[in-house]
Amino acid sequence: TSDHGDMDTRHRLVYKGPFMYESLVRVPLLIRVPRAYGGLPAGTDDGLTVNVDLLPTMLEFAGQQPQGLDGRSLVARLTGKSRAAPDFVISQYQNKQKWNHPMRMIRTREFKFVDHLTGKDELYDLREDPEELVNRINDESLADVRKTLQQQLRQWLEHQQDPFHRLSATEPD
Numbered sequence: 001t002s003d004h005g006d007m008d009t010r011h012r013l014v015y016k017g018p019f020m021y022e023s024l025v026r027v028p029l030l031i032r033v034p035r036a037y038g039g040l041p042a043g044t045d046d047g048l049t050v051n052v053d054l055l056p057t058m059l060e061f062a063g064q065q066p067q068g069l070d071g072r073s074l075v076a077r078l079t080g081k082s083r084a085a086p087d088f089v090i091s092q093y094q095n096k097q098k099w100n101h102p103m104r105m106i107r108t109r110e111f112k113f114v115d116h117l118t119g120k121d122e123l124y125d126l127r128e129d130p131e132e133l134v135n136r137i138n139d140e141s142l143a144d145v146r147k148t149l150q151q152q153l154r155q156w157l158e159h160q161q162d163p164f165h166r167l168s169a170t171e172p173d
Contacts, residue, residue, distance in 0.1 A: 020122070033079065038079035039078070047086075048085050053071040056072060056074075090105065093105075100169055103116045104157065104162070107126075123137040123149070
């Protein structure tokens, strides 16, 4: 796997944040599981996952029971015992140097909702707009999708005791 990179001029941007575009938050992940541990022939899994899933996965392969961790083990997916993947993943952004611009993103296979404390929220239909060029936050045909994602994100924030809505944004220097 890797760290996320810079925007590399996508969306006419060059830095790491404050953005939640796929080209920034989606990073490569390659895992080879030896056959002795149940590994399968080379293949792909396009199910959602996040980097915090790596530690519970390594612990389970090492014979340890992962407990009290935010991530979920990928062992069942990597050994073919299950194809189950989470319905959504979350990404967080806080600040760049002295500039605070907290945001939280929830992404499903089809949609992405970005909650900005500045009120400039984003909603993308990743099936129709994989490059995230059209913000559909005010599109009434997606009002139910927006509400569902907002509710799922709110529940996740509460479960994680994330202080997101108590934070404040600042203007860039």
